[in-house]
Amino acid sequence: MAYQQIFSKLNLDKHTLTTGSLIVHSPLDGQELARITETPLSDAETIIQTAHAAFLEWRLVPAPKRGGLIRLFGEELRTHKEELAHLVTLECGKILEEGRGEVQEMIDMCDFAVGLSRQLYGLTIASERPGHRMMETWHPLGVIGLITPFNFPVAVWAWNACLALICGNTLVWKPSEKTPLTALACQNLLNQAITRYGIASNPLQHLLIGGQKLGEALVSNPNIPLISATGSSRMGQHVAPKVASRFGQCLLELGGNNGMIVAPSADLKLATHAILFSAVGTAGQRCTTLRRAFIHETIYDTLVNDLKKRYQSLAIGNPLAKETLVGPLIDQNSYQAMQATLNQAHQEGGKIFGGKRVLEETYPHAYYVCPAIVEIPQQTPVVQTETFAPILYVMKYKNFEEVLTLHNDVAQGLSSSIFTNDIREAETFMSAQGSDCGIANVNIGPSGAEIGGAFGGNKETGGGRESGSDAWKNYMRQATNTINYSRDLPLAQGIKFDA
Numbered sequence: 001m002a003y004q005q006i007f008s009k010l011n012l013d014k015h016t017l018t019t020g021s022l023i024v025h026s027p028l029d030g031q032e033l034a035r036i037t038e039t040p041l042s043d044a045e046t047i048i049q050t051a052h053a054a055f056l057e058w059r060l061v062p063a064p065k066r067g068g069l070i071r072l073f074g075e076e077l078r079t080h081k082e083e084l085a086h087l088v089t090l091e092c093g094k095i096l097e098e099g100r101g102e103v104q105e106m107i108d109m110c111d112f113a114v115g116l117s118r119q120l121y122g123l124t125i126a127s128e129r130p131g132h133r134m135m136e137t138w139h140p141l142g143v144i145g146l147i148t149p150f151n152f153p154v155a156v157w158a159w160n161a162c163l164a165l166i167c168g169n170t171l172v173w174k175p176s177e178k179t180p181l182t183a184l185a186c187q188n189l190l191n192q193a194i195t196r197y198g199i200a201s202n203p204l205q206h207l208l209i210g211g212q213k214l215g216e217a218l219v220s221n222p223n224i225p226l227i228s229a230t231g232s233s234r235m236g237q238h239v240a241p242k243v244a245s246r247f248g249q250c251l252l253e254l255g256g257n258n259g260m261i262v263a264p265s266a267d268l269k270l271a272t273h274a275i276l277f278s279a280v281g282t283a284g285q286r287c288t289t290l291r292r293a294f295i296h297e298t299i300y301d302t303l304v305n306d307l308k309k310r311y312q313s314l315a316i317g318n319p320l321a322k323e324t325l326v327g328p329l330i331d332q333n334s335y336q337a338m339q340a341t342l343n344q345a346h347q348e349g350g351k352i353f354g355g356k357r358v359l360e361e362t363y364p365h366a367y368y369v370c371p372a373i374v375e376i377p378q379q380t381p382v383v384q385t386e387t388f389a390p391i392l393y394v395m396k397y398k399n400f401e402e403v404l405t406l407h408n409d410v411a412q413g414l415s416s417s418i419f420t421n422d423i424r425e426a427e428t429f430m431s432a433q434g435s436d437c438g439i440a441n442v443n444i445g446p447s448g449a450e451i452g453g454a455f456g457g458n459k460e461t462g463g464g465r466e467s468g469s470d471a472w473k474n475y476m477r478q479a480t481n482t483i484n485y486s487r488d489l490p491l492a493q494g495i496k497f498d499a
């Protein structure tokens with residue numbers, strides 16, 4: 001699909017794409033895709049106030065009716081799946097198959113949210129007092145501030161937006177400055193759904209297009225009760241204390257350093273396949289990318305040699321081409337960070353396989369790399385750090401108890417997995433003494449979650465949970481109601497107060 005065709009199908013008109021100062025480059029070839037107008041910092045306050053005014057109305061719409069809007073939005077996504085997937089690929093560089101997967105995830109999220117809009121349940125609780133009833137009710141929070149990263153430019157937004165909207169909130173979204181086009185496209189699709197729903201000029205979501213300063217404006221604004229921020233742990237470290245200082249709430253989805261244990265009983269065919277997708281898919285630029293593999297010493301040589309062979313035959317190249325499995329890194333900084341990390345790994349005793357730049361002549365302004373495998377004796381400082389590039393550290397282990405400790409011995413706690421056919425190992429890995437991550441899988445890789453489960457991680461990953469299960473509760477406030485239908489006023493705990 002030609003660029004212009006994609007833009008026009010997503011209603012990205014020439015004026016929007018050519019009149020601003022924020023230059024968007026495609027990681028595919030470094031070509032300039034657009035010049036977009038940034039939101040002036042001075043507009044942020046008014047935008048947040050407008051979103052708050054809209055919230056006062058939207059919160060009164062019954063939740064199942066709010067779900068009706070998300071149903072229409074899901075229809076728009078179904079109709080525009082192909083062009084939005086192409087735009088995701090053009091702007092963030094993931095292969096088209098994964099771009100399609102990302103849009104499918106948004107569609108799944110819409111379906112989930114529509115159902116949920118009839119299930120925002122609270123409990124009824126037995127009261128200890130005669131003639132009394134207790135219950136809990138859930139209410140929307142207000143304007144939700146969304147900050148999102150470049151690598152899942154549309155799905156992360158949809159996880160948040162679909163739930164926040166059916167819960168009765170309005171949104172101000174600051175997408176990554178590296179991927180504003182996909183954000184504008186999503187806004188257009190939401191606008192279309194909102195018009196079909198019968199509301200004029202989308203009051204429910206506003207965009208802040210630009211960099212960190214706009215994110216900071218959201219974070220410090222007291223009219224935003226919840227900041228949902230996805231990105232690096234460094235960003236979370238800035239955001240969390242600022243939001244806490246004004247007693248706001250944070251939903252943080254930050255960096256990962258995801259591990260896999262491959263036990264002696266593992267099905268090596270499955271494990272190899274899972275390692276390949278998890279370590280090199282999205283060119284190592286997923287929060288759930290596999291970065292640390294602990295392989296039992298009895299199978300280590302076989303598995304690592306096989307992986308090296310497969311790494312050599314990986315199709316690296318233009319992510320729009322059907323056969324490509326590994327697209328480009330997002331930009332030059334990312335490439336430089338990868339090379340610096342490989343140098344550090346070498347200095348810390350790592351044996352490096354791959355990691356070099358390729359296709360430089362064809363794409364002098366883009367950064368394609370061979371994914372790297374680093375054989376390293378132990379978890380040195382480099383292994384403890386998330387470098388957002390396809391670097392897989394492989395380490396030998398002898399003993400299951402020891403490897404569990406090693407697995408958890410990093411600051412991040414997002415995703416993890418074990419390949420084993422030993423039920424004791426599998427269950428232990430998922431138990432209180434096992435993986436300390438928010439996601440712990442058995443016989444599948446750490447990457448590629450379904451929307452039905454709560455997604456998120458512990459420790460420096462930030463503790464947030466999004467998408468499935470009861471993540472919707474993050475976007476609502478809970479009230480406990482006690483109703484007295486008796487003619488007396490008994491006090492709780494049997495306290496007598498005869499005034």
Ligand code: NAD
Pocket residue numbers: 147148149150151152156174175176177210211212214215216219230231232233234235238239252253254255256286287288386388414456457461
């Ligand atoms: P980033 O932290 O550089 O930027 C993310 C967003 O935060 C951007 O919109 C950016 O403008 C904004 N931002 C940066 N500093 C800010 C500040 N001080 N105040 C307010 N906003 C600020 O991350 P990135 O490079 O776009 O994405 C990659 C990172 O995101 C990786 O660490 C990856 O693991 C993480 N990530 C996590 C998840 C998850 O669900 N846990 C999902 C995707 C990506």
